[in-house]
Amino acid sequence: MEQFRLNNKISLITGGSRGIGFGIASALAAAGSDIVLVARTEAQLEHAKEKLSRSKHKIWTYPYDMNNVDGIHDIYAGILADTGGIDVLVNNAGGTRRGPAESITAEDWNFVINLNLSAVFALCQAFGKERIKNGKKGKIINIASLMSDTVREDNAPYAASKGGIRQLTKALAVDWAKYDINVNAIGPGFIRTELTRPLWEDEMFDSWLKRKTPQGRWGNPSDIGSAAVFLASPASDYITGQILYVDGGLLSTFGPVY
Ligand SMILES: NC(=O)c1ccc[n+]([C@@H]2O[C@H](COP(=O)([O-])OP(=O)(O)OC[C@H]3O[C@@H](n4cnc5c(N)ncnc54)[C@H](OP(=O)(O)O)[C@@H]3O)[C@@H](O)[C@H]2O)c1
Known part of the structure; x- marks a missing residue:
């Protein structure tokens, strides 16, 4: 089990104050890692810090809007100065603006692409540069989606x-394998969080999802947390460029015929 421990590591999780990000932060802390959380709402960050502090690890919080892509290298420099170095980067903060493709505004398009893709590249680049410069190993985990591979209607920017x-996960994995920086992604299925509240509160959707998913249930943030521990730990040292779908089998099936 030593291969799964994260003692003496520091993990940064964007969007770590609630939902999937908090599930990941809790699991990484339980495996021994100190934790850095980045999100916009200070009160939620403080609440998350208080809960994580019970694990007796060091916890740092940074209120920051990841949509401000131009400032990401600066905020990362500040985090490095405070912590001394990040070993595991989890790019989890994300969101969507939905609508039929013909009516999506440029503002909605840019909002989603900035937050879900451009900000992820900027933070990966800041992380990679420091790791390479100092000859240090690193692990990056990007949070993908079933929509990395398939699509739902009215969600073109997100898809x-x-x-x-x-x-991007594959491209960085290939570029940085020689520096011992592993880059993988987790593709969550439908996980019960604030983001999906309108779906799990909708009875029709809820019963459709349970019928469609081979394991017959919604995912929990802790389901993603365990996968993150594996991809952050030495147990996955020979795995890079992969998307690990954690979806109760959903992506593998057409669903029941009758
Ligand atoms: N839930 C699912 O079923 C599901 C499925 C597939 C993929 N995902 C992906 O998983 C990730 C997390 O989703 P979730 O369901 O856990 O969402 P969530 O419950 O809405 O949590 C989102 C987290 O990201 C932070 N965040 C949002 N916008 C941000 C910004 N501009 N700058 C910094 N932090 C920001 C939020 O805090 P603040 O609001 O305080 O900033 C919060 O901590 C997203 O990338 C999402 O696309 C989710």
């Missing part, structure tokens, strides 16, 4: 951004 994450 484009998450499809981009799939290819």
Whole structure:
């Protein structure tokens, strides 16, 4: 089990204050990692910090809007100065603006692509530069989606951004393998969080999802957390450029015929 431990590591999770990001932060802390959380809402960051502090690890929080892509290298420099170095980067912050493709505004398009793709590249680049310069190993975990591989209606910017994450993950894995920086992604199925509240509160959707998913249930943030521990730990040292779908089998099936 030593291969799964994260003692003496520091993990940065964007969007780590709630939902999937908090599930990942909790699991990485339980595996021994100190934690850095980045999100916009200070009160939620503080709440998350308080809960994680029970694990007795060091926790740092940074209120920051990842849509401000131009400032990401600066905020990362500040995080490095405070922590001394990040070993595991989890790009989880994300969101969507939905609508039929013919009516999506340029503002909505840019918002989603900036947050879900451009910000991820900027933070990966800041992380990679420091690791390479200092000859240090690193692990990157990008949060993809079922929509990295398939699509739902009225969500073109999100599908484009998450499809981009799939290819970005492979591209960085190939460029940085020689520096011992592993780059992988997790593709969550339908996970019960604030983002999906309108779906799990909708009885028709809820019963469709349970019928469609071979394991017959919604995912929990902790389901993603366990996968993240594997991809952050030495147990996955020979795995890079992969998308690990954590979806109860959903992507593998057409669903029941009757
Ligand atoms: N839930 C699912 O079923 C599902 C499925 C596939 C993929 N995903 C992906 O998983 C990730 C997390 O989703 P979730 O369901 O956990 O969402 P969530 O419950 O809405 O949580 C999102 C987290 O990201 C932070 N965040 C949002 N916008 C941000 C910004 N501009 N700058 C910095 N932080 C920001 C939020 O905090 P603040 O609002 O305070 O900033 C929060 O901590 C996203 O990338 C999403 O696309 C989710």
